[in-house]
């Protein structure tokens with residue numbers, strides 16, 4: 001037997017748990033747990049989302065028919081018993097890799113409960129024996145749902161969180177209690193990075209307030225038993241399923257789906273090929289830019305007394321167990337240096353099918369790339385610039401990818417503005433092989449290229465761009481190509497030069513594929529990409545691993561498991577992203593608007609609640625208030641009619657799908673540098689890929705129904721606020737909602753993701769001072785009636801959103817969730833003759849001249865002033 005360096009997860013991230021546990025709980029944390037509301041200036045009538053009843057809204061509306069389940073809930077988990085009889089023995093049924101079902105019986109037969117037990121039904125847990133020192137332990141584990149609840153105020157919380165992220169999926173992390181779910185995917189990921197099932201059980205037991213239930217122990221053992229047995233490798237542009245156990249491969253081949261995918265080669269008809277070679281080794285790896293190996297130890301300090309030096313492997317006694325396990329750096333492994341590796345080959349176009357089947361059979365295929373021993377593919381000369389310093393959470397996320405010295409495929413989830421780009425670039429600098437970066441739009445392609453040049457020393461000639469406008473190849477044997485998903489996945493006939501580039505890309509082996517914004521790309525798009533691009537390792541990046549459809553689970557076998565998910569609140573407390581005050585402003589509908597609302601069609605209703613004069617007034621008031629504070633404000637509206645109407649009336653510049661590129665750049669430039677342009681209106685084209693660190697306040701007047709992803713992405717526009725580290729700085733996010741309309745329902749849906757990340761939305765029912773604001777619009781009945789007439793005259797299409805041209809539009813065009821991607825339709829609307837003649841209470845009026853045009857004419861002036869300032 002030999003000992004060798006092992007787990008990553010069991011390294012830096014949870015080493016702190018070891019230290020904390022060693023020092024023991026020190027009583028209640030003395031941090032201030034108040035939510036630090038900064039809305040004192042407003043009359044806040046209610047503080048909770050529960051203050052209104054959503055039962056009155058139509059749940060069957062197609063727009064929010066998609067289940068509001070968290071990712072964790074959709075993932076496979078130990079199925080809970082359906083029995084609700086609290087006194088019956090707990091029976092938990094689980095399914096293992098061979099589809100056998102087991103029954104667990106945790107609750108002691110003698111347990112009968114008491115007179116109130118039946119009220120708690122499946123939450124009756126009084127039979128669990130609390131440990132005498134349960135106060136000091138932070139975890140509650142629900143034996144039936146396999147959910148873990150962590151006391152975030154425990155002195156051990158930070159360390160426990162590191163451990164939980166490694167073994168479970170975060171579901172919700174508000175201020176005081178965090179919720180995690182034990183899922184098969186999370187378990188596979190934990191074991192594949194070196195944590196042994198027994199280690200997991202022991203640490204959980206240590207952190208738990210009571211001995212962990214048998215059902216959970218058995219489930220962990222079951223779901224992890226096949227992990228690590230099989231790996232998928234790419235060699236010489238061919239894919240192989242490998243294992244050190246021939247019998248295991250043979251049993252896999254018995255499965256008709258997997259068996260039929262195998263490529264029969266001579267001499268292997270009856271048996272799997274036996275390849276005599278050394279199994280991959282795990283040795284010290286330095287993640288680019290950190291100067292540390294994957295254990296977190298500084299490489300140059302390996303022999304020194306300081307740092308996270310690898311210590312004893314075996315715990316000396318029971319007290320050391322916890323600390324040894326959560327900080328385990330070495331594990332006993334079977335001597336496999338000379339193990340024979342058995343394999344069978346599968347065709348590239350069957351890769352996904354095999355992976356999916358293995359996923360279903362609970363035999364997760366490890367996709368790891370031993371890039372340091374890859375002598376076939378040329379090395380790329382790339383490293384981070386000496387000035388580039390990656391942040392601790394970026395390093396932590398990468399340690400999950402490179403934990404065992406190889407590159408593991410999977411997904412890293414970091415909040416918007418937390419620096420996913422640099423994480424991707426650092427991964428490319430660590431692997432140092434040819435790299436393909438896929439983005440959702442050509443704007444992002446150019447940004448990625450610029451970021452590579454900014455953070456790394458790669459030669460410009462080594463980075464090629466492949467878009468509809470630019471079709472480059474890189475120089476030399478290894479390089480980087482940045483492209484869009486649609487360019488690579490396209491199946492239709494291509495132009496000659498595009499075809500040549502595609503062939504060039506298809507005929508080489510890619511060490512690394514970086515997948516940006518993985519949550520918006522439809523699964524079949526990934527499929528097409530994976531079929532045509534032979535690659536060793538894949539890294540998906542996203543801020544919001546949520547989708548309103550059910551396709552998120554597919555990412556598990558198409559890309560790999562979630563490797564890391566950062567805690568938004570923690571990053572904001574540490575100043576890496578801005579602290580944001582979120583508020584929902586309730587705007588009552590005016591009487592005349594509400595009367596029309598009640599009898600209007602669905603689309604007209606949308607327009608009516610967006611154009612509600614009280615909402616307009618709230619928007620005007622908030623813009624005025626925040627401009628006076630020195631904030632830079634972005635107002636978001638998905639609806640283009642409203643976007644233009646609001647912006648024109650308030651004399652502000654606006655950008656939507658139809659705004660020419662030049663004009664967009666000019667407006668954004670003015671917003672950034674011109675002290676006279678402090679507010680801009682953006683349609684959904686601004687949801688992603690717009691980097692405006694000057695923005696400090698967001699006002700949302702219309703949004704895409706109940707999309708949690710869009711809400712989070714919009715919030716992301718101010719998370720990167722430049723002033724985030726100023727003393728007491730807060731960014732502001734307002735969602736304006738017309739009261740007693742469907743919008744309120746959508747709004748609560750939209751907030752679900754952010755609430756799970758720990759944000760709380762204050763409800764503002766009255767903006768103090770709004771009545772006395774001079775020049776407030778729509779203050780007279782005549783003005784409001786006139787607006788109503790205008791809105792009623794709009795055709796149905798005006799109630800739709802911007803078609804957009806960015807990531808969302810991309811999803812729309814490719815069959816994703818977007819509803820408004822359809823082409824132009826014939827316009828037909830009904831109206832009375834008096835209305836058409838403009839005689840309904842209508843006064844003539846002149847809109848302000850579009851500020852967009854004013855900015856054009858003032859451009860020369862501005863550029864002159866900007867140059868002077870510099």
Ligand SMILES: Nc1ncnc2c1ncn2[C@@H]1O[C@H](COP(=O)(O)OP(=O)(O)OP(=O)(O)O)[C@@H](O)[C@H]1O
Pocket residue numbers: 389390391394414415416417418419420421422543689691716717720
């Ligand atoms: N380690 C770092 N050091 C200095 N600046 C950093 C670091 N990491 C990220 N940044 C900066 O943080 C900002 C946000 O980074 P980036 O655009 O990569 O975020 P993101 O996570 O991709 O956001 P989004 O999801 O909104 O696109 C950028 O201005 C980037 O330069």
